[in-house]
Amino acid sequence: MSDKAFHGNFFEDFTLGQEIRHATPRTVTEGDAALYTALTGSRFALHSSADFAASLGLEEAPLDDLLVFHLVFGKSVPDISLNAVANLGYAECRFGIPVYPGDTLTAYSRVIGLKQTSAGTTGIVYVQTTGVNQLGEAVLDFKRWVLVNKRDPEAPAPETEVPELSEAVAAGELVLPxxxxxxxxxxxxxxxxxxxxxxxxxxxxxxxxxxxxxxxxxxxxxxxxxxxxxxxxxxxxxxxxxxxxxxxxxxxxxxxxxxxxxxxxxxxxxxxxxxxxxxxxxxxxxxxxxxxxxxxxxxxxxxxxxxxxxxxxxxxxxxxxxxxxxxxxxxxxxxxxxxxxxxxxxxxxxxx
Amino acid sequence: MSDKAFHGNFFEDFTLGQEIRHATPRTVTEGDAALYTALTGSRFALHSSADFAASLGLEEAPLDDLLVFHLVFGKSVPDISLNAVANLGYAECRFGIPVYPGDTLTAYSRVIGLKQTSAGTTGIVYVQTTGVNQLGEAVLDFKRWVLVNKRDPEAPAPETEVPELSEAVAAGELVLPxxxxxxxxxxxxxxxxxxxxxxxxxxxxxxxxxxxxxxxxxxxxxxxxxxxxxxxxxxxxxxxxxxxxxxxxxxxxxxxxxxxxxxxxxxxxxxxxxxxxxxxxxxxxxxxxxxxxxxxxxxxxxxxxxxxxxxxxxxxxxxxxxxxxxxxxxxxxxxxxxxxxxxxxxxxxxxx
Amino acid sequence: MSDKAFHGNFFEDFTLGQEIRHATPRTVTEGDAALYTALTGSRFALHSSADFAASLGLEEAPLDDLLVFHLVFGKSVPDISLNAVANLGYAECRFGIPVYPGDTLTAYSRVIGLKQTSAGTTGIVYVQTTGVNQLGEAVLDFKRWVLVNKRDPEAPAPETEVPELSEAVAAGELVLPxxxxxxxxxxxxxxxxxxxxxxxxxxxxxxxxxxxxxxxxxxxxxxxxxxxxxxxxxxxxxxxxxxxxxxxxxxxxxxxxxxxxxxxxxxxxxxxxxxxxxxxxxxxxxxxxxxxxxxxxxxxxxxxxxxxxxxxxxxxxxxxxxxxxxxxxxxxxxxxxxxxxxxxxxxxxxxx
Missing domain, CATH: 3.10.129.10 (Hotdog Thioesterase)
Known part of the structure; x- marks a missing residue:
């Protein structure tokens, strides 16, 4: 037998400043957009019509913002939250360059905070996750923090670092296509x-x-x-x-x-x-x-x-x-x- | 609180000759076609194969006719039949220009008949709904009539107008691609x-x-x-x-x-x-x-x-x-x- | 009334060497690929990302191999196994030219073996099924055998022919894109x-x-x-x-x-x-x-x-x-x- 299957990272696997490139790259398509409509019933005209998008000055209908969010978030799951006891929150999520069918999305995360809990068997991991297109342009950027199990309850606690998080993304920081x-x-x-x-x-x-x-x-x-x-x-x-x-x-x-x-x-x-x-x-x-x-x-x-x-x-x-x-x-x-x-x-x- | 959510039109909101442009414009895609196959199991070769479509003289595989019908019909629902007690029937539905992936569909309806029912609390609305592509060419045209609630049972009855409807679309009126x-x-x-x-x-x-x-x-x-x-x-x-x-x-x-x-x-x-x-x-x-x-x-x-x-x-x-x-x-x-x-x-x- | 609906072939409808062209031709699309992801959760990077595919020397992301298998297999069902009592097995299944969105797949089968069972009411049909793209290039080739009912139990048995099947496709016979x-x-x-x-x-x-x-x-x-x-x-x-x-x-x-x-x-x-x-x-x-x-x-x-x-x-x-x-x-x-x-x-x- 072997241990080739991956069972996710535990609290002691994360280090402050660590950067993790996530699998799986994804070329998004009109098929993804159609499924998103079928699964949610969304009716926002911008994402539904190329002509409507053109009337707003965009080259074609971009993917729904939350579809982009889910794709990027999904990539981070195997590395970040497979052993999460709880997804505690997210913040400072900012949408960047619009995503169009044909774009290829990849994602990476940086560990920006660590805090072992008082019980000693779990810890909070803070990450900043970024999704980029094939040109390396950010399509999405967010922070989230999750409560993750330790593999070994006896493993030493890392130095505590809790990042400061804004209550809201400032208007001046919003990205306009x-x-x-x-x-x-x-x-x-x-x-x-x-x-x-x-x-x-x-x-x-x-x-x-x-x-x-x-x-x-x-x-x-x-x-x-x-x-x-x-x-x-x-x-x-x-x-x-x-x-x-x-x-x-x-x-x-x-x-x-x-x-x-x-x-x-x-x-x-x-x-x-x-x-x-x-x-x-x-x-x-x-x-x-x-x-x-x-x-x-x-x-x-x-x-x-x-x-x-x-x-x-x-x-x-x-x-x-x-x-x-x-x-x-x-x-x-x-x-x-x-x-x-x-x-x-x-x-x-x-x-x- | 506000009343920004739309609760649909009632019988007294319709007037004879009124024209209603419907939301949401839709660029149809191969994603829609794939979902239609997955949801219905349809096997008609024309809609399944670009090569077969080419062998019939068409530029590529058009969307299934009923998929076009549902997309156009769906657009009319929020304006016409959200408060419908019953969808009474449809007639004179004629398919026009074939719809190809990449086309953008919009729809509008004209009120062609009104008849308050004897109870006075509902009325029948007759509309002609037309779906067009991005060039304004008709892809579909049909009439339907629905029994709609009145908002105010005391609202006065409009003049009765019941359109004549053909029993069938005549062979000479059929559109051949x-x-x-x-x-x-x-x-x-x-x-x-x-x-x-x-x-x-x-x-x-x-x-x-x-x-x-x-x-x-x-x-x-x-x-x-x-x-x-x-x-x-x-x-x-x-x-x-x-x-x-x-x-x-x-x-x-x-x-x-x-x-x-x-x-x-x-x-x-x-x-x-x-x-x-x-x-x-x-x-x-x-x-x-x-x-x-x-x-x-x-x-x-x-x-x-x-x-x-x-x-x-x-x-x-x-x-x-x-x-x-x-x-x-x-x-x-x-x-x-x-x-x-x-x-x-x-x-x-x-x-x- | 009529008998225009097809009820599938029975054992005595098959003859050795017979070749059957299957309906329905299918142009595969990004919509099919998106649905395959949604239905299976597959994460192999080659099929998920055009850029990853390009890094392996391919022109774009090919369809998942099993999606191709199911599409070709599906075409053979109405002709081969609609009256099958059991799908007994398959062998020598070899994937050929990769399939890309926009390709049109068709399929045909050749009867390579027949064997009436001892009871006389059923028989085993061996076929070789080939899927090809619009250029006639093989994308898939496999053999399978099914136990099929006879329409008429009294129909005479065909000469028995059981093809030899390899235990595995040899390494030298594998197709490298x-x-x-x-x-x-x-x-x-x-x-x-x-x-x-x-x-x-x-x-x-x-x-x-x-x-x-x-x-x-x-x-x-x-x-x-x-x-x-x-x-x-x-x-x-x-x-x-x-x-x-x-x-x-x-x-x-x-x-x-x-x-x-x-x-x-x-x-x-x-x-x-x-x-x-x-x-x-x-x-x-x-x-x-x-x-x-x-x-x-x-x-x-x-x-x-x-x-x-x-x-x-x-x-x-x-x-x-x-x-x-x-x-x-x-x-x-x-x-x-x-x-x-x-x-x-x-x-x-x-x-x-």
């Missing part, structure tokens, strides 16, 4: 009459629609991203976990919440940044997802009168409509139906 | 030895094969078409409806019946028109579909000796084989297993 | 540090990962291959069979086993031949698949120092991890959890 213009934005074709000017901080939007999840769907999505985290695929092992179920990849929940948000945010055509996110509780096949959003902040973009940025907080719930905006209670405890809380920044056209 | 020729039609490669000459009006064909439906499949198909009708996706709401189930999009049933019809009609390579259709009863995941067809009529095409038209009536059943051609009983009541009755016109090569 | 070089093979990007030199005959590898199967997944895969074998799709008929379940297409199990084998065999980038295979017992939706492999033999390739061949035996199990390599017992009886035993030859880079 080269050539992007909303001067001729066709809101009717895009499917929403609401522009940047029409939203107000504090405004809450119930997205109204709903989507019931199936095992085959989340498995296909997660495999499309070549994400190998076993909890999404192995029902035999799941029979013995505390849920008894395969856990839906949190990114699939993000994508469904984003697709549901079209109804109310149909012109928010690009996610420019994800400031933070929490998978509040696990989602399983059979759950019906709903979503609502709160406008946290509106930001002007320097020198741009055709588009603005908007910071949003979108919550997804399971088996519970969002007409009354389920959220934290007085003690700050999340409503038990909430499965996702996502803080992100979108680009949206102005009336000019 | 430019350059189409069946002179070198390779029936062996297409998978069927039967030509136009071999069919006789009144002939009935049991297609023999069967297909069991899964939730993930019909949801993926319906999302691929960006069709947002909630009854297909929301199990939580379905728990309270009279079926307790998500309802399969009727168009998916049409596609499966068409795919099953390959066995017996394998050379009927193009749907030129849909003369009418009825979704006799709802279909749910777990049902096994069967289909049979009746040849209603054979039509010569002016000036063409290489191909002819054939008007067909295809019935799909659930959980019931079709060896004995289940149909209406003596009183005209449909067999309870029948879920679909489709009257359409196909192009099929002649022996020449 | 033109231009293929592993001189600059990037093992880190490919996701595995193990080269040809690192494996030893007799070595056994537990691939560790697991995948639970869903009905929608195997149905979509099998339809993607335009494989019409009814046992995979018809639950109504399955209610009356001895399993009460739709049977997962054995080829889907092969693909999942191959995808699982990435973990331990990640550099085995091309299947050059399948020497033989057995679907030991049926697989159903809900089963969780595991896999392990044994290195049977290592072969040098004449004149090549950059890559070698390796003969493998991969076993897949259902609902049973493979840490202890479940296999035959002392009497040669397969472990009841084993569903697949595949003997095949891969190309893998050498350290040079």
């Amino acid at each position: 080269v050539g992007l213009t909303c001067a001729g934005y066709d809101a009717e074709l895009a499917g929403s009459p609401h522009f940047w000017e029409d939203y107000a901080p504090g405004e809450r939007i119930d997205h109204g629609d709903a989507m019931t999840l199936e095992e085959a769907e989340h498995q296909m999505a997660t495999r499309l991203y070549q994400n190998t985290a076993r909890v999404h695929f192995d029902q035999l092992a799941a029979n013995d976990n505390r849920f008894g179920r395969r856990i839906v990849y949190g990114g699939h929940v993000m994508s469904l919440a984003r697709a549901l948000s079209f109804n109310g945010l149909g012109n928010a055509f690009r996610i420019a940044a994800i400031n933070g996110g929490r998978h509040v509780s696990p989602t399983f096949a059979g759950h019906t997802l709903f979503a609502w959003s709160e406008v946290l902040e509106k930001r002007e973009l320097p020198g741009r009168e055709d588009l603005g940025a908007m910071r949003l907080r979108t919550l997804a719930t399971k088996d519970r409509p969002c007409a009354d905006f389920p959220d934290k209670d007085a003690e700050g405890k999340a409503d038990p139906a909430v499965v996702l809380e996502l803080d992100y920044t979108v680009l949206i056209p102005r009336r000019g | 430019v350059g189409l020729t069946c002179a070198g039609y390779d029936a062996e490669l297409a998978g069927s030895p039967h030509f136009w000459e071999d069919y006789a009006p009144g002939e009935r064909i049991d297609h023999g094969d069967a297909m069991t439906l899964e939730e993930a499949e019909h949801q993926m198909a319906t999302r691929l078409y960006q069709n947002t009708a909630r009854v297909h996706f929301d199990q939580l709401a379905a728990n309270d409806n009279r079926f307790g189930r998500r309802i399969v999009y009727g168009g998916h049933v049409m596609s499966l019946a068409r795919a099953l019809s390959f066995n017996g009609l394998g050379n009927a390579f193009r749907i030129a028109a849909i003369n009418g259709g009825r979704h006799v009863s709802p279909t749910f995941a777990g049902h096994t579909l069967f289909a049979w067809s009746e040849v209603l009529e054979k039509r010569e095409l002016p000036g063409r000796e290489d191909l002819g038209a054939m008007r067909l009536r295809t019935l799909a059943t659930k959980d019931r084989p079709c060896a004995d051609f289940p149909d209406k009983d003596a009183e005209g009541k449909a067999d309870p297993a029948v879920v679909l009755e489709l009257d359409y016109t196909v192009l099929i090569p002649r022996r020449g | 033109v231009g293929l070089t592993c001189a600059g093979y990037d093992a880190e990007l490919a996701g595995s540090p193990h080269f040809w030199e690192d494996y030893a005959p007799g070595e056994r590898i537990d691939h560790g990962d697991a995948m639970t199967l869903e009905e929608a997944e195997h149905q979509m895969a099998t339809r993607l291959y335009q494989n019409t074998a009814r046992v995979h799709f018809d639950q109504l008929a399955a209610n009356d069979n001895r399993f009460g379940r739709r049977i997962v297409y054995g080829g889907h199990v092969m693909s999942l086993a191959r995808a699982l084998s990435f973990n331990g065999l990640g550099n085995a980038f091309r299947i050059a031949a399948i020497n033989g295979g057995r679907h030991v017992s049926p697989t159903f939706a809900g089963h969780t698949l595991f896999a392990w492999s044994e290195v049977l033999e290592k072969r040098e390739l004449p004149g090549r120092e950059d890559l070698g061949a390796m003969r493998l035996r991969t076993l897949a199990t259902k609902d049973r991890p493979c840490a202890d390599f479940p296999d035959k017992d002392a009497e040669g009886k397969a472990d009841p959890a084993v569903v697949l035993e595949l003997d095949y030859t891969v190309l893998i880079p050498r350290r040079g």
Whole structure:
């Protein structure tokens, strides 16, 4: 027998400053885009139509931002989080150069923080992961931190280093695609009459629609991203976990919440940044997802009168409509139906 | 809070002659075609092979006709039928210019009839919906009528206008793709030895094969078409409806019946028109579909000796084989297993 | 009524030397490749990245070898095995010219053997099936034999002819893609540090990962291959069979086993031949698949120092991890959890 199969890195395998090149390189295609539509029902015009993309000054329809996120994230899983007890959070996620069919994505991560937990059997690993295209241009950059098991509980603790993380990506750091213009934005074709000017901080939007999840769907999505985290695929092992179920990849929940948000945010055509996110509780096949959003902040973009940025907080719930905006209670405890809380920044056209 | 989410038009929102441009534009791709094959199992050679398409004089493999139908139909759903109590019927559906990967489809509808029902709480809306490619060429044109709720039962009734609808699209109105020729039609490669000459009006064909439906499949198909009708996706709401189930999009049933019809009609390579259709009863995941067809009529095409038209009536059943051609009983009541009755016109090569 | 639907060939329909051209021609696309990834989770870099393929001297990313196998095999089903009682085996399967998106595949079979069984009601048909691209170049060639029903038990037996079949495709007969070089093979990007030199005959590898199967997944895969074998799709008929379940297409199990084998065999980038295979017992939706492999033999390739061949035996199990390599017992009886035993030859880079 041999030990050629890889069982993932443990806490003591990571060192501060370490850089890890991830497998598997991926040439993205119109096939990936079609599957993303079939799996999420997304209707944002920019990603759906080459002609609409051209009307915004782009060469063709770029891949959905979250599809890019999942592909890059998926590459990091075997090296970073295969032995994760928990995905604790992510921050400073910034989308770069748009990704077009035919581009080839690769990814690498740098270890930017380490902290052994007090129990001594696990530790927190902080990484910065970057996805690049075939020209080496960054398409995505994010930080995340995961709680990882130690292989040997007796292994010495590394020096503690906890990186400082911004609460949100600053407006000046957002990447605007080269050539992007909303001067001729066709809101009717895009499917929403609401522009940047029409939203107000504090405004809450119930997205109204709903989507019931199936095992085959989340498995296909997660495999499309070549994400190998076993909890999404192995029902035999799941029979013995505390849920008894395969856990839906949190990114699939993000994508469904984003697709549901079209109804109310149909012109928010690009996610420019994800400031933070929490998978509040696990989602399983059979759950019906709903979503609502709160406008946290509106930001002007320097020198741009055709588009603005908007910071949003979108919550997804399971088996519970969002007409009354389920959220934290007085003690700050999340409503038990909430499965996702996502803080992100979108680009949206102005009336000019 | 806000009301940015769109909840669809109600009966009093429609006016005679009104024209509605629909979101979301869509560039169709080989990804859509591959998914259509995976979701329906269709085997018509024209849509499967660029070389076969070239042998018929076409530039490459066009998208399946029903895939085009579903994409255009899906665009009309948010504006026309989100508050529909029932989809009452469709007629005069004519397929135009073939659609190739890379084409961008948009759609618009014109209100051609209105009729408040006697109860006064609903009304029938008749629309003509047109799908066009990026050059503005019509790829599809159809009429349909839906029973829509009124927002305000007290709203005044519009003047009644009921359009005249043809029983079938006339042979002279069928669109033949430019350059189409069946002179070198390779029936062996297409998978069927039967030509136009071999069919006789009144002939009935049991297609023999069967297909069991899964939730993930019909949801993926319906999302691929960006069709947002909630009854297909929301199990939580379905728990309270009279079926307790998500309802399969009727168009998916049409596609499966068409795919099953390959066995017996394998050379009927193009749907030129849909003369009418009825979704006799709802279909749910777990049902096994069967289909049979009746040849209603054979039509010569002016000036063409290489191909002819054939008007067909295809019935799909659930959980019931079709060896004995289940149909209406003596009183005209449909067999309870029948879920679909489709009257359409196909192009099929002649022996020449 | 008519008998236009085709019900497949019976034993007496086959004659020695007969050649059958199969329907349906298929232009393969990036859509097919994306679906294959979504359905299997395969991560071999060659099929995932155009840039990686270019680094190996190929023009772009070829389709996965097993995807090609399933497409060609699927074409042969309606003509060869629709009335098969059992798929008895296959041998001498050799992969030829790589298949790229845009290629059009067709297939034909030659009857190379016939043997009526002693009962007289069935017979074994041996065929050689070849898949070719649009230039007529062979992309795949294999032999298989199936037990087929007779239509008329009284039909006379044909002369018995049983072809000789090699135990394995010889190293000299393997097809190396033109231009293929592993001189600059990037093992880190490919996701595995193990080269040809690192494996030893007799070595056994537990691939560790697991995948639970869903009905929608195997149905979509099998339809993607335009494989019409009814046992995979018809639950109504399955209610009356001895399993009460739709049977997962054995080829889907092969693909999942191959995808699982990435973990331990990640550099085995091309299947050059399948020497033989057995679907030991049926697989159903809900089963969780595991896999392990044994290195049977290592072969040098004449004149090549950059890559070698390796003969493998991969076993897949259902609902049973493979840490202890479940296999035959002392009497040669397969472990009841084993569903697949595949003997095949891969190309893998050498350290040079």
